[in-house]
Amino acid sequence: MTALTDDTLPVTPRAMRDEMIVFALMALLLAAVPFTGIYPFFVMQALCFALLACAFNLLIGYGGLLSFGHAMFLGTAGYCSAHALKVWGLPPELGIVVGVAAAFLLSIVTGFISIRRQGIYFSMITLALSQLLYFIYLQAPFTHGEDGIQGIPQGHLFGVFDLSKPTVLYYVVLVGFLAGFLLIYRIINSPFGEVLKSIRENEQRAISLGYRTDQYKFLAFVLSGTLAGFAGSLKVFVAQNASLTDVHWSMSGEVVLMTLVGGLGTIFGPVVGAFVIIAMQQYLASFGQWVTVIQGGIFVICVLTFRRGVIGEIAHYLRRSL
């Protein structure tokens, strides 16, 4: 198997320092958004997708596993959080816990099934599993089918922060995103992450070194699915609804596209990719179906000429790890 990314640069203190500087810059920029007059709803939405793409990237960029069903975690967590908030009347923090727990359980079950096959089969299996869930949610009464769960109360986080105020909600979403991002960064640079990278590069060798690679891949899958669920739960507060769009295969495709545009296996790539794709959808909304055509075109161009993605190209040019 040829390497998916050309990130062969060793993890050095300098690389870590560079990455922390970029992270600090990103956090500062994002924290300044409410003062710039940029529509916060757009940025919040992009942040949720950025977290989703980062979780997805943990699996493909570091584990070499292309999941074509990550929408199932986004949608499942979204539906469960929405149901907990609206029907059970739980406070926001518990609503998030319910959604993340649901995604955690789902990723254990789906991971157990899909990890049994490698490469291309893994992608087809995750896609088929998410389609299975799509049909279940289409028929299940609690999701309200085509209508989705609407008008979800935002409530007060920890009884203090009023999430119906856009600025408060923005900072809550931002903190959630940054926490998830740091967790993923920590995972990538942990001994576990190093083993994962070695499996991506050469699974046979990792096995011969005594690593039980299936367990590592399974754990990566569960971590990725659970974090994707966290993104789904956050998104419920932003969009105030949970619908079938979030479990549809086209959503899984969008996540792949975001990560591909930003750079597979780069740390900041998925964030950049998410902002690019969400902005594109925002500005091209009036073109209807042409948006799909353009997305398809970006896929084709990226795969043929631009496999490193935006951040991957910059990192390659600067010979830095980003």
Place this chain on the structure above:
Amino acid sequence: MQALYAQLLVGLINGSFYALLSLGLAVIFGMLNIINFAHGALYMMGAFVAYFLLNLGGINYWWALLIAPIIVGIFGMILERTMLQWLTGLDHLYGLLLTFGIALIVQGVFQNYFGSSGLPYAIPDQLKGGMNLGFMFLPVYRGWVVIFSLVVCLATWFLIEKTRLGAYLRAATENPTLVRAFGINVPRMITLTYGLGVGLAALAGVLSAPINQVRPLMGADLIIVVFAVVVIGGMGSIMGSIITGFALGVIEGLTKYFYPEASNTVVFVLMVLVLLVKPTGLTGRAA
């Protein structure tokens, strides 16, 4: 009992499409090492080409059965020459991503011009009506689809497993470099193989046009079911793809009769069960 037989027939028809599509996927995967995500979109193109031929050119169903697969096959070969061939040597995942992009483009363009609703395509005069088999009423067109698909599947199996051309093809799948050394133009064979696989998808599209109407997204959900079929059957054997395709169609039909709520999901559930029991798929070679 009438309803049971009717659902069985529907199952056999869906099975024909699964068989034709998974057969094409398996042939393409064997030569190109690519899972052709665009397969569903090309199936849809087959139906649309038949629709255009009839409504713009006055060319009837029978000619469409021949011409539509050729046109879509040529389109596929252009795709292979201009894009897919550049992926040789890269990770398999890029092939999936590229063909997914192609599928989005093709489906998006058709959706833009034809919306999401279906266009009618009339059953040809010679296949209208039905016959009474004693135990059930068989619409002639539906019977025709099943038998014709079966013949095409078996012909493809014969071509690949029993002819000299097929032997070259199988040899090139195993070891392209060696086959090239014998003076056989492997890149051209790869292009033709892609054309063949895509042509089979387009043929399925023409067959389904009078039954399912012609819709831009008719292949989008179908391809995911076909992926599950491929996971269940494995892509190692041509006959395996054919049998699994038909069998799963029939099981789906039976589910529609006995427990309709699960008819959309039964193939996926079976995939899960097969993965739990025999992770390599039924015709089992490790990937």
